[in-house]
Amino acid sequence: MAILVTPQTRVLVQGITGSFGARHTQLSLAYGTLVVAGVTPGKGGQIFEEKVPIFDTVSEAIQQTGATASVVFVPPAFAADAILEGVDAGLDIVICITEGIPVNDMVKVKRAMEGKKTRLIGPNCPGIVTPGTGKDSHGGCRIGISPGYIHKQGSIGVVSRSGTLTYEAVWQLTRRGIGQSTCVGIGGDPVNGTSHLDVIKMFNDDPETEGIIMIGEIGGSAEEEAAAWIKDHCRKPVAGFIAGATAPPGRRMGHAGAIVSGGKGTAAAKIEAFKDAGIGIAPTPSDMADTLLKMMNRA
Amino acid sequence: MNLHEYQAKQLLGERGVNVPTGAVCSTAAEVRLFADKVFANGAQLTVVKSQIHAGGRGKGTFKNGFQGGVKVCKSAEETESKASSMLGQVLVTKQTGPDGRMVSKLLVEAARNIKKEYYAAVLLDRATSRPVLMVSTEGGVDIEEVAESHPEKILKESIDPALGLMPYQSRKIAAALGLRGEMMTQATKLFAGLYKTWWECDAAMIEINPLAIMEELDGREVLVAVDAKMSLDDNALFRHSKIHAMRDLAEEADLEIEASKFNLNYIKLDGSIACLVNGAGLAMATMDIIQHFGGNPANFLDVGGGASREQVTAAFKIILSDPNVRGILVNIFGGIMQCDIIAKGIVDAVRETGLTLPLVVRLEGNNVELGRQILRESGLTIISGDSMADAAQKVVNAVGN
Secondary structure, eight states: OOSSOOTTOOEEEETTTSHHHHHHHHHHHHHTOOEEEEEOTTOTTOEETTTEEEESSHHHHHHHHOOOEEEEOOOHHHHHHHHHHHHHTTOSEEEEOOOOOOHHHHHHHHHHHTTOSOEEEOSSSOEEEEOOSSGGGTTSEEEESOOGGGOOEEEEEEEESOHHHHHHHHHHHHHTTOOEEEEEEOOSSSSOSSOHHHHHHHHHHOTTOOEEEEEEESSSSHHHHHHHHHHHHOOSOEEEEEEOTTOOTTOOOSSTTOOOBTTBSOHHHHHHHHHHTTOEEOSSGGGHHHHHHHHTTOO | OBOOHHHHHHHHHTTTOOOOOEEEESSHHHHHHHHHHHHHTTOOEEEEEEOOSSSOOTTOEETTSOBOSEEEESSHHHHHHHHHHHTTOEEEOTTTOTTOEEOOOEEEEEEOOEEEEEEEEEEEETTTTEEEEEEESOOSSOHHHHHHHOGGGEEEEEOOTTTOSOHHHHHHHHHHTTOOTHHHHHHHHHHHHHHHHHHHTTEEEEEEEEEEEEEOTTSOEEEEEOOOEEEEOGGGGGGOHHHHTTOOGGGSOHHHHHHHHTTOEEEEOSSSEEEEESSHHHHHHHHHHHHHTTOOBOEEEEOOTTOOHHHHHHHHHHHHTSTTOOEEEEEEEESSSOHHHHHHHHHHHHHHHTOOSOEEEEEEETTHHHHHHHHHTTSSOEEEOSSHHHHHHHHHHHHHO
16 A cells, blocks of 8 residues: 555656756656656746656646646745645645755745645655565655665655665665565655654554654654654554764754754653653664564564 | 844844844944943943853853953943953853854943843744744743743744734733733834744744843833844845845854855764764764764764765865864765765775775665775775664774774
């Protein structure tokens, strides 16, 4: 089953003609993902790489191609507008890769999305991968910038605020012969569309997912909220890692959301919440897969 | 990006927040000119405030022995003399570290006796993704201590970004603070200006501490933002050229400024093991694993997703400018990037910088075997790490020896 997206999901790319968007569209096509449309205002009618039709607006792209998911590679100043265009057009899911969107733009986007059916993943995230069954997980749905080949189709769900730490966890699993149901990067910004908890609930309901790796970092309280829910409701084993135990307070550690301010959002508090919820704590980032597999008696 | 107090007060004042009459001065003569005017207008006190980004100014000590970075003065002569002791001197506070900060600007203001102090701030509430107005009757003290000891004394009002801060919300908060009658009217105007500044300037946080009731010469009571602290959302600076121009490079660490020129995200720490990593999460985790195995990270350094040869070389140079560094750990998960290209970049950087310190490299991802081969055959003494744990242990051991 997987969550959020499947190999059958029809994907459109907002910002397909920019260098970053174009490069990752090529990689998604090579992975076997159904990229059915691109959107670049003013370039409607062109064809990307002789394969993907480009439209001026998202709603035209949906009408012509039946796309239900979008990935946003639009520069920061225009990203909020691009997300809301996808919401207005009635997409099921918008995945925003763009890093550096002003926080207040995202505050407005969140407000405008209240009561709408579209789910937003990100921004400032690596995207989503539901691995396929082919060689190096080919034939899956790769939306975003993750390396596709590190995945393997299977039963572990991965959710993380960090891109490279997601790859680290996925690679640890794949190297041990363990596959993933879906891997979701929710992004490192302080205001994002989908939280750890949202994704954990979906994994809990997904019959294909048997265990979960949750990777968090300093800043905010999203990990604590997820942990509180897991304690009472989650039927599946969860292992976790929190990055930033050594980060100095008051400094932003790369991600706009990774900051300990006013004594809040420390790694220690999050690890404590994980322990209290029965979540297996990986002592180092090298132990994420092993910690989960031990809990599942598969180590 | 952080602002100075005088810059924050300028932005707040332009948007209807009552701030004290003041002048920014960089010479004692400017201070005297302004102080003469203030006392001629009937003021009985001035306050001279050092303009540095760090907190704890009032209790700080200058390296020349002068006590206090904020001084209340009773005459124009005293104002000038205190200012002379502060200008061009290095102020050390609990937040500056032992190096302190050079005071090159003073904010001089007409002062009154404070009758009562409050706290007010606007910031993002991450749990709701909405702005929040936060106030307390406990002004003039460390708000984190209030949050710890008397959390019930902190009041929060969530703001709908589609509506902005509504006047009824300000009245509710004013009433809760005990601000009635004319004070309620003033508070409503002040909170509206505070939120307007936060929203229009794309601030991350604005803190007014203290917000104070002061008595004017005619006995009238006024609500004044006596101190102001403001930080901005760096992602939004592109649309605020006037505010961006307020950046004070003297307040930032030299190495961090240098790193930002190459789009490198570098934060200096106190340890001896430098790290060079792609991705913020992995960079934090690399610092953590160094500490886990008994070492101390010298920095946070994220070279980003598509680190170029120039960036890697610049990163090495920055790392090596830190005299405390005794070993380097490079941790790259080359998901999209090719490990062989990264390896060439590392080899070039090592040659160019003439590196002699122990260097442990952990490469993973595309073309990893080719990448490792390039490192092996480079003739350089590069230690290879198989996993993050293996690499971290190797660099900790190398530095320990």
